[in-house]
Amino acid sequence: MKEGRILKAFGGFFFVSDFDSREVYQCRIRGRLKKEKIDVIAGDIVEYTAMEGNTGVVERRLDRKNYLFRPPIANVEQAVVTCSIAQPDLHFKLLDRLLVLSETEDLEISICINKVDLLGLEKAKAVMKPYEEIGYKVVYTSVEEGIGISELKEVLKDKVSVFAGPSGVGKSSLLNAIQPGLKLKMGEVSERIKRGRHTTRHVELLSLNIGGWVADTPGFSSLDVTFVPSEELQYYFPEISGYLNDCKFLPCSHSHEPKCGVKAAVEEGDIPKHRYNNYLDFLEEIKKKEERNWRR
Numbered sequence: 334m335k336e337g338r339i340l341k342a343f344g345g346f347f348f349v350s351d352f353d354s355r356e357v358y359q360c361r362i363r364g365r366l367k368k369e370k371i372d373v374i375a376g377d378i379v380e381y382t383a384m385e386g387n388t389g390v391v392e393r394r395l396d397r398k399n400y401l402f403r404p405p406i407a408n409v410e411q412a413v414v415t416c417s418i419a420q421p422d423l424h425f426k427l428l429d430r431l432l433v434l435s436e437t438e439d440l441e442i443s444i445c446i447n448k449v450d451l452l453g454l455e456k457a458k459a460v461m462k463p464y465e466e467i468g469y470k471v472v473y474t475s476v477e478e479g480i481g482i483s484e485l486k487e488v489l490k491d492k493v494s495v496f497a498g499p500s501g502v503g504k505s506s507l508l509n510a511i512q513p514g515l516k517l518k519m520g521e522v523s524e525r526i527k528r529g530r531h532t533t534r535h536v537e538l539l540s541l542n543i544g545g546w547v548a549d550t551p552g553f554s555s556l557d558v559t560f561v562p563s564e565e566l567q568y569y570f571p572e573i574s575g576y577l578n579d580c581k582f583l584p585c586s587h588s589h590e591p592k593c594g595v596k597a598a599v600e601e602g603d604i605p606k607h608r609y610n611n612y613l614d615f616l617e618e619i620k621k622k623e624e625r626n627w628r629r
């Protein structure tokens with residue numbers, strides 16, 4: 334049987350990109366899968382039977398490695414957390430939220446800082462130095478000046494990626510710079526949704542010529558991190574989790590406890606202050622929610 338990846342599911346059809354030929358087959362799905370309520374969504378890896386004229390039947394869905402909820406995509410390997418250095422301004426707190434969300438899904442993470450033309454590459458690198466020191470890969474791009482596009486291609490090659498980032502930072506522009514004509518502007522898509530031609534949001538994986546796939550819809554449409562248990566948040570800040578053994582009293586939330594190794598590392602300048610403050614803010618959000626649930 335042939336194997337492929339679902340690019341999109343729409344109107345009862347499943348568009349399968351064959352792993353070997355990369356040709357797309359418009360498939361129906363075996364009734365048994367429907368009966369067993371096995372849903373098949375963009376990103377799923379399936380076995381299918383090919384038929385005439387690039388049609389076929391999906392026979393089996395393979396186990397998912399992960400599942401992003403909003404928007405729904407299966408088997409995502411990488412998040413490209415994208416912000417602009419200006420217009421809109423770079424907000425570390427928003428960036429950190431997206432990083433935490435990506436960490437919870439156990440995704441490979443790259444940060445893309447776009448519009449470096451507006452500040453200059455060297456200054457942009459200085460701004461992002463703390464993140465490089467944490468160990469995040471940072472790609473600096475300018476669609477305007479053609480900077481970093483080939484490096485971004487290298488990051489996307491042969492992987493299933495979602496871009497995540499606020500509106501207006503240049504996600505669509507980047508995709509079109511990587512591969513002209515790859516996608517409609519995201520704005521155009523949402524216009525159509527507003528006019529009611531689409532009732533629900535359909536995610537589509539776009540195939541890259543260089544190999545790999547990119548979701549046409551930004552990941553993490555909800556920025557809420559309060560589903561993370563308070564005692565787990567520390568693991569989603571890689572630089573914090575390096576100091577957990579230095580805390581005297583366990584468990585330590587690294588907020589009010591004495592002899593806390595994390596706080597000491599912040600004092601020493603080994604953990605960026607703003608990252609620690611964002612950790613505390615997220616922890617506060619989570620604890621508030623936990624208290625609310627507790628009182629119910």
Ligand SMILES: Nc1nc2c(ncn2[C@@H]2O[C@H](COP(=O)(O)OP(=O)(O)OP(=O)(O)O)[C@@H](O)[C@H]2O)c(=O)[nH]1
Pocket residue numbers: 447448449450451474475476477478499500501502503504505506507518519520
């Ligand atoms: N100066 C500068 N402007 C850019 C760059 N990349 C994109 N832009 C501009 O930024 C604006 C927003 O770009 P989009 O690609 O629509 O941004 P987006 O992230 O897809 O936005 P949404 O569709 O709202 O999510 C457009 O006017 C682009 O021309 C860049 O590298 N430098």
Ligand SMILES: [Zn+2]
Pocket residue numbers: 580585586587588590592593594595596
């Ligand atoms: Zn501590």
